[in-house]
Amino acid sequence: MMRFLLLFSRQGKLRLQKWFTPIPEREKKKIIREMTTMVLARQPRSCNFLHWKDLKIIYKRYASLYFCLAIENHENELLALEVIHRYVELLDKYFGNVCELDIIFNFEKAYFILDEFLLGGEIQETSKQIVNRCIESSDMLQEYYCEGETDFPGTWRKL
Numbered sequence: 001m002m003r004f005l006l007l008f009s010r011q012g013k014l015r016l017q018k019w020f021t022p023i024p025e026r027e028k029k030k031i032i033r034e035m036t037t038m039v040l041a042r043q044p045r046s047c048n049f050l051h052w053k054d055l056k057i058i059y060k061r062y063a064s065l066y067f068c069l070a071i072e073n074h075e076n077e078l079l080a081l082e083v084i085h086r087y088v089e090l091l092d093k094y095f096g097n098v099c100e101l102d103i104i105f106n107f108e109k110a111y112f113i114l115d116e117f118l119l120g121g122e123i124q125e126t127s128k129q130i131v132n133r134c135i136e137s138s139d140m141l142q143e144y145y146c147e148g149e150t151d152f153p154g155t156w157r158k159l
Contacts, residue, residue, distance in 0.1 A: 002080070002121040003055060003070040004031070005087075005114070007103060010064050012036040015103045016110055020121030035068050049077050060084045064100050086128070087117055093132055112138065 004023075007016035014032055023031070038050065039059050050057040052070070058080040059068040067084045071077075090113050091098040095106070103110050116131045118124055125131050 001072055001075070002083070002118070003072070005070075005118075006032060006035055006066075006068040007110075008032075008036050008039075008066050008068070009100060010040070010066070012040055015065065015100065016107060016114075018111070018114055018118070020118075035070075036066075039066055039068055048081065056080070058084065060088075062088050065103070083118070083123065086126075087114060089128060090117060090131055090135075093128065094135060109135075 002020050004020060005018045006014065008014050017032065019028065035057065048059055054073060055070045056073060056075065056077060057068060057070055058077055059066055060081060067088065069080050069084055071080045091110065094109065094113060095102040113135060116125065116134050
C-alpha cells in the first residue's frame, strides 16, 4: 500500500500532495520538508530508492518535477516506479507533454486524474484508455453544465 505521493519542483516547492493514510498536519509538513531535502540532495545518477523510517521512498524526476512515492517495506519498488510512470503518462495524455505550469494552473485536474488512477493507496485502474475515457466523460459533463443546462443529458424534464 502507498502512504503518500508528493510532487515538488527542483527548487523544493510542493506542487501536489496526496496522503493515503491519515496523518496530522504538523507531521505532514515535517515529512514534506524531509522528503524534499533528502531527494534534492541526492546525485542525479543515484538509485531512485531510499529507505526512510519504516517506508521505502521511490522517486523519479521528469523535467523540472520530482514525483516521490512512499510505500510499505514489503511492497515492490519497481511496481511503485511503474505507478509513477503511469501517472506521468496519464498527465502527458491529458495535457499534451505535461509541464510544471500545467500542474500549477490545473491542479484540480491533476488530482482528478490521480484519483481516477489510484484509490486509497492502491491502483484502481490499470488501463490508460479507461482512465482517459473517464477523464473525457468528466470534461464533457463539466462543459455541459457550464453552458447553463440544468438537466443531465438523456433525462426527462418535468413539464
